Amino acid sequence: MATSLPIPLSSFFLTFKNSTLPTIILIFPKFHPSSVGLQAYSTSTFPIQGLQEKSHPKSKLVSLDLSDWAYEQLTIDKHALEGLVHNLTEVRHLFLDGINMALSLARCDLQGKFPKNIFDLPNLNRLYLGDNQLSGQIPRSLGNHLQLTHLDLSWNQLSGQIPFSILNLMQLEYLGIVRNTLEGSIPDEVTAFPNLISLDLTNNLLNGTLPSWLYTAPSLKTIYLSQNQFSGHIKEFQSKSLESIELENNKLQGPLPSSIFQLLNLTELTLSSNNLSGVIELSMFSNLPNLKLLDLSYNSLSLTSNTTSTINHILPNLTRLFLSSCNLSEFPQNLKGLKSLECLDLSCNKIEGKIPQWMQEVGNDSLTYLNVSHNSLTEIEHFPWKNIEVLDLSFNLISGNLPIPASTIRIFLISNNSFNGEVSSLICNATYIKVLDLSHNYLSGTIPQCFRNLSNNLQFLNLKKNKFYGTIPPTFAEGCQLSNFNLNGNLLEGPLTPSILNCNDLEVLDLGSNKINDTFPHWLGSLPFFQVLVLKSNHMHGSLCVNSSKSSPFFSKIQIFDLSSNYFSGPLPVRYINSFEAIINLEKIESTMSYMGLNDLGGGGFYTYSIGIVMRGQYMELGIPKVIGKLNLLKGLNLSHNNLNGGIPTSIGNLTSLEWLDLSSNRLSGTIPNRLADLPFLSSFSVSQNQLHGQIPQGKQFNKFGNDSYEGNKVVLIGYGCGVVFGMSVGYVVFQTGKPKWVNLVEIQHEKKRRRKSKK
Known part of the structure; x- marks a missing residue:
């Protein structure tokens, strides 16, 4: 003791x-x-x-x-x-x-x-237990603490409902239970919490309608109920003391209450991502001179703009305005004169034409974040904003030469437009840039050599689907910060450069669909965070065998390994499969959910992009190695359209996370292992066009598979058809020669997912 x-x-x-x-x-x-x-x-x-x-x-x-x-x-x-x-x-x-x-x-x-x-x-009278790992329910004895004025239980793992006894705490001034898993409705009584000043229940699973005392509490200044599941209408606020109302990411319905436009002390109003409806004229906020933040995005609202008046004298303190997906057809005239604006989001609207001349007066010295993506803009003349840091023009119809933003830019997104011509080296004056996405345009010429000078800050470089030719930049400087590098779908030639090893944080390298002529870059396997390698559809050649006798694992964190449509020879690299620790080890699963993303867009956004997946080998005489059974987090395995021979190894039955298995169009013989029937998540299966015989495993998932899963074999046919379910969240290895239909579906699904994320 x-x-x-x-x-x-x-x-x-x-x-x-x-x-x-x-x-x-x-x-x-x-x-x-x-x-x-x-x-x-x-x-x-x-x-x-x-x-x-x-x-x-x-x-x-x-x-x-x-x-x-x-x-x-x-x-x-x-x-x-x-x-x-x-x-x-x-x-x-x-x-x-x-x-x-x-x-x-x-x-x-x-x-x-x-x-x-x-x-x-x-x-x-004050209790702070926030930022811990407390679990279980909040005890009813909480309500016995009649002197309590401050209670903070935030950032724990509390579950269950808020006890009804909390209504006894008549002296309570601050209540914070942020980021737990509380559920059910908030206890309600009209006369509750007469002294409450601040309420913060953000990021829980609370539901039901907003409590009646929320509208009547006389001292209440801040309401933070975002990231829950509240429904019903927002009723009229009777208290005039409110300063902040944050209700985004709920299921609230109906029109905005008229009382909101009379809350003279209001500084923040965020209602995004609900089901609110109705027509709103921006000038309706004219009585809120202290308003700094307004977010009405992602509802069913229709915003109109008064063309005869401006709001420079009405909202002089407005610094952040988010009107994404508000059915706007033009730049709101009410923006004129907002010289202090810092963040403006007009994305996902129906704005056509070009950015009007008067917009250069909006936040000329203060604007740092501008998002006009997912509109129908056709022309960009110049960028007058001197201190812009985040600029998103992606998913428009803009053509012409690539505009050069201010040197202060950190995030520059212009993907999915019709920009053409060469990229000026002036873009390299943006020495602080972290993310540069020029993908899905018609840009041509060689990749500017000065990009290597940006490598000390540049983390994401996406040049996918353009017309760049020449070689990949031959040198990457020491201290290179690149983590995602995508050149897929261009006309690039020449070999790979080992200097890319200077990019120690590299996670994604996608060089697919070019004309790169080189042997397999075994040396990439030493990168400590490397997760995605795509070399498909190039002129790669030589053996895949590993000549090194070193015992250290290669590609230990790899999750996508795509060598399709090249000229490689030799057997399937068993040593690589043995080294795929990120797919083998369960403890690696958390890292799988976070790659290919950047949580820093100034306005609170998240940048990510997808990788098209196909892996295939050339026609090789080889069988399926038993070691494949070690990849116990594998979601999908496609070895179709090869010359694989031998039997189906029973070790595939160890792949308990497997959702789809395609071994069709090979020369496999023997029987289908009964252990495959124990795969709990298998939803798609095909061994058609092989030399298999014997009975098909019965029961469980195999009762769902149709006859076409077994065509071209000498097996007993049982079952009926089922659709394909594809999951990419952990990892997969696919070797094939004919691109099947599901690959196109996967790429479409990933593209839709990326678009949804960019909207949010």
Whole structure:
């Protein structure tokens, strides 16, 4: 048992406030006891380890602060914590954040079930247990704490419903339970929370209608209920004190209440991604002079713009305006004169023609984020914004030469337009650029050599589907930051350059559908974060065999490995399959969900792009290696249209994540292993056009497969047809020669997904 160590009075900082009892704030010196005892004026000396014993006297301690001990390894076991809250009956302020507890804390985070005894402290009026890993339900005893004014349980793993007893907390001023998994409706009573100033229940699973007290609470200033599942109409607000209303990403319906336009103190209003409807004239916000943020995106609203007046004198403080998917047919005239605007999103509307001349007055010195993607713009003359950092013109109809943005640009997206001509080297003046996406245009010429000068900041470079010719830039500088490099679908020639190894963070390299002439780049396997390699449809040649005797794994994090339509020879590289740890090891699954993305677009966006997937080998005399059964996170396996011989290895039955398996059009013999019937997620299966015989496995998933799954064999036909389900979330390896129909479907699905993400 750890020994107690009393702390001398000189170690304390004492403050005396205007109250019947002194407030004693305990600040502990930096030492490393395994258990800490507390000694204070007018209290008995008692070790924390012994607080649970009834023989210890009650303490008159009013404020106890044990914060910020993450680096001191302070440990308090579960029983000590229970004793702490049981005996300190006079405590009004208890601060535990930052302590490392052996059972209840991990690093700075409380863990385990919610400590119900925390509410045995009758005089406690502020409780902060946020940013931990507490689980379970919020106890009903919460409602016994009638003096509580501040309660923060945010960033935990709390579940269940908010207890109805919370309505007893009539003194509550701040309530925060952000990012948990709470469900059900918010407890409702018209007279609840008369002193509430701030409510934050963002990012839960709460549903039902908004509570009635939300509209009547007289002191309420901030309402944060985003990222939930609230439904119904927004009713009329009676309180005039509201400053911030954030309700985005719910299921709210109906028109905007007229009272919103009378909230004179309102600074933030975000209602995006709901089902709100009706026609709104932007001048309706004319009575909100303090409004800084307005977001009405992704509803069923139709916005109209008053062509006879401007709002420069109406909304002088507006800095962020988001009107994506609001049925706009032109740039709103109400934007004129908004010289302080910083972020403007007009994407996913029906705006045609060119950006009007008067738009250069909108945020000329202040605008840093502009998104006009997914419209029908046809012309861009110039960019007058001097400090622009994020500019998204993608998915329009713009033609002509590529415009050069200001040198301050960090994100430049112009994909899916009709830009043509060569790329000027002036673009390399944008030395801070992180993301450059010029894909799906008609740009030509050679890739500017100066791109290598951008490599210290450039992370995403996408030149896919253009007409670039010549060679890949021959040198990549040391310290290269590229993580995603896509040159797919151009006319590039020549070999690959080993200097790409200077890009130590490289995750994606897509060189498919070019004219690259080289042997297989085994050296890429040493990149520590490398996940996607696409070399399909080039002039690659030579053996796939690994000559190196090194035992270190190759391509250990690979998830997509596409060598289709080349001239490779030799057997299937078993060593590579043995090294595919990201598909073999379950612990790697989390990294699979996050690649090919960048969470930093200034306006709160997320940039990502898809990779077309096909892998195929040339006609080779080889069988399916048993080692394929080690890839236990494999979602799909397509070895169709090759010259594979031998039997189907029973080890495929180990691929418990497999959703589709296509071994058709080979020379496979033997029987279909019965173990395949145990694959729980197998939804598509084909072994047609082989030399198989015997019975087809029966039961489970095999009852769903049609006769066409077995055509061209000598097997007993059972079952009926089923559609193809394709999942890419973990990894897959496909070797084929004929591009099947599902590949086109997959590419279309990925493109639709990318468009949806770019809209959001």
